[in-house]
Amino acid sequence: METLLKEIAQRTQEAKLTTKADCENFKRDVLGKNGLIQTAMDAFRDLPGSEKPKWGSELNRLKTEANTLYQTALDNLDSEVKLPWTDITLPSIPLPKGSLHPLTQVESDLTALFNRIGFRVATGPEIEDDWHNFTALNFPENHPARDMQDTFFMKGNPDRLLRTHTSGVQIRTMLSQQPPIRVVAPGRVYRCDNDATHSPVFHQIEGLVIDKDVSFADMKEVLYYFVDQFFGKEFEVRFRPSFFPFTEPSAEMDIGRRKANGEIAWMEILGCGMVDPAVLENCNIDPEEYSGYAFGIGIDRLAMLRYQIPDIRLLYENDVRFSGQF
Numbered sequence: 001m002e003t004l005l006k007e008i009a010q011r012t013q014e015a016k017l018t019t020k021a022d023c024e025n026f027k028r029d030v031l032g033k034n035g036l037i038q039t040a041m042d043a044f045r046d047l048p049g050s051e052k053p054k055w056g057s058e059l060n061r062l063k064t065e066a067n068t069l070y071q072t073a074l075d076n077l078d079s080e081v082k083l084p085w086t087d088i089t090l091p092s093i094p095l096p097k098g099s100l101h102p103l104t105q106v107e108s109d110l111t112a113l114f115n116r117i118g119f120r121v122a123t124g125p126e127i128e129d130d131w132h133n134f135t136a137l138n139f140p141e142n143h144p145a146r147d148m149q150d151t152f153f154m155k156g157n158p159d160r161l162l163r164t165h166t167s168g169v170q171i172r173t174m175l176s177q178q179p180p181i182r183v184v185a186p187g188r189v190y191r192c193d194n195d196a197t198h199s200p201v202f203h204q205i206e207g208l209v210i211d212k213d214v215s216f217a218d219m220k221e222v223l224y225y226f227v228d229q230f231f232g233k234e235f236e237v238r239f240r241p242s243f244f245p246f247t248e249p250s251a252e253m254d255i256g257r258r259k260a261n262g263e264i265a266w267m268e269i270l271g272c273g274m275v276d277p278a279v280l281e282n283c284n285i286d287p288e289e290y291s292g293y294a295f296g297i298g299i300d301r302l303a304m305l306r307y308q309i310p311d312i313r314l315l316y317e318n319d320v321r322f323s324g325q326f
């Protein structure tokens, strides 16, 4: 018995199980059904009862040791054999590169352009109240924009609505800042409209300047600069008299390019005007001391012009085949 156990201990200690064949040989010689451990078990069974305790625990310990050695070697070999099948040097599956949505590009170009001439960015909520969106801006009670047909009002609270323009930010800015004020407010606006040139959600960038001795000519200078920078010098600009409750006088501005036959094709891109004294008063600004101008540019319209997009709804369908082109 003693010699047998010594041999098992020695074989286990000296075993170098570096290949599959090493493992198989070890299994056959030591662990197998004709192996050393089984032989020792048989011999153990034939021992007189008084001798059993002496050898039993040692035999068990050797058996566990040999089994662990064999199993560990086998596991290591298994994981090694799998390695060649994972080629970690292969290039990975390419992820599509993202790009900025055309509206985002135009909006950030515009903000950067106005930043260069001293305009800071102002913001306001998209869910606005009646006072900021209409009343403070001098809209009379019966103005059509206040109709359910034109505006998304909140069901539970008719005082809340999805803002129909960014002009409410004029009010919020005048109430929270002292003149001189020089801000642009880009953002989403909403109206009950839906066709190739109108989407129920669209974008505007509002401009507001309040200071002493501000004139219509100051406003034209800034708007000419905007057209030069955004479209290029070859574009013509014209102002047409218009009406907005919150500006007086008011105008709409068109841009156009001369065609080969000498004619100009005009396109309206913004509304503007001198801030109405009533609006200044609503914001606690003295119209005797201060004056100012405001303008509202349609961002979607500019994106459609710049990228020759024929239908505004394409901007909102989230089809990457479309938006990946810009």
Ligand code: PHE
Residues within 6 Å of the ligand: 164, 165, 166, 167, 206, 244, 247, 271, 272, 273, 294, 295, 296, 297
């Ligand atoms: N808020 C106006 C609109 O949405 C545009 C505008 C802004 C006009 C500022 C004048 C001054 O049509």
